[in-house]
Amino acid sequence: MGKMYLCVEIGGTNLRYGVVEETFRLLEFDLLPSAGLSQAEDKGAYLEMLLAPLLEKYGKSSFRCLSLSLASLMDRERTICYNSPNIKGFDHLPLKAVLEKRMGLPVIMERDVNTSLLYEMWKNDLSREGIVVGVFIGTGLGNAMCIDGKVYTGSTGSSCELGHIPVPGLEESCGCGKKGCIELKACGKVLARIAKERYRCPVPEIFVRYGDREDVREVVQMCALATATEVAILDPACVILGGGVAKMQGFPLEYFRNTVAENLRIPNPRASLKIIPASGDAQAGIVGAAIHAGNQKL
Ligand SMILES: [Zn+2]
Structure with a gap:
């Protein structure tokens, strides 16, 4: 071999x-x-x-x-x-x-x-000890988890469906077959719809041109709330933030980071929160x- x-x-x-x-x-x-x-x-x-x-x-x-x-x-x-x-x-x-x-x-x-998560851990020379979480804001809201250097796939292989955690009061149907998933509010698809229907703006320019609008902020906020939920449960060593949306010009990284932080307990994991942007290689x-x-x- x-x-x-x-x-x-x-x-x-x-x-x-x-x-x-x-x-x-x-x-x-x-x-x-x-x-x-x-x-x-x-x-x-x-x-x-x-x-x-x-x-x-x-x-x-x-x-x-x-x-x-x-x-x-x-x-x-x-x-x-x-x-x-x-x-x-x-x-x-x-x-x-x-x-x-x-x-x-x-x-x-x-x-x-x-x-992707394994690549970013290797590239950033991250320790293989403990938990590293990947949040990928792309067309959907992707998620991955690595425990002591090994990807965690779950007992049936379907772990890390962060985009499909339930949100109360949300009645829309999700592509996954159930109702009320957070991804219906938190992903690139939503952002693309807002760009096209409300602002008639090319999607890659949405943050630069309309990044301070409430509806655009809400998409980032929902991604941050999903991330905070996972961090609150796992207390990971760090979060790798990737995906096409997180790489778009004008993506409000500080707003994302602050929104995750303010939804975490004091002193930790709020103080220890570490978010590393993915390379996008x-x-x-x-x-x-x-x-x-x-x-x-x-
Ligand atoms: Zn779903």
Whole structure:
């Protein structure tokens, strides 16, 4: 068995892939729109074709495994994708078995929020002791947790659904199938709706142009309240704050930080609260997938 990692990140917009060394140095990196995979009838054949040049260049025996990072719900054993909201044909897909058969390599899958969190911990040289929480404000409100260096996936593999904690009085239905989830008030989708419908403003400019408006602030406030809830329960060593919304120009980081803090108990965890903005590196999911694979026994 080789020592390098062949990694793929399947996102809603982009499909990224590359080769990562044992030391997590990136050797190859490329990306293309995910639309091709979304339209492909045979997902396994598509991915095999995409990765063939890298397998040819380095030789299959150089690789320890194929490690996938996906924006998908999956089972506890990480073998089946239950549902991937932005990619067609991923419902109940036994992707691990499909790819192992085709590629002849062990296949590891993990949720993108978890691989991203592992990458940021590695990049920021964070201690593996204790709990580190990731909050990712993107299209939805993503969440991840790492305990003593290992991602926590829960007893059924469905932990860290921070976006789906209940909010009293909220009667709207959520994409997850239940009513009243905080994500209905706290994510990029809400911000995009406000930008388009109320301000007729390009979404990336919403904070710069309308960041002080109450409705825009409320989205950030709800993200902060969800974060404070998690911090109050876990008392983590730190919170990594990532996602496309948190990276947008004019994102009110101080307001976010203060809102989390004022909803925490005195003296701690209010005084000890540490929020680190994520790097936003394009290769985070790829290198994170390699780090995750490195933590696994194959
Ligand atoms: Zn929900």
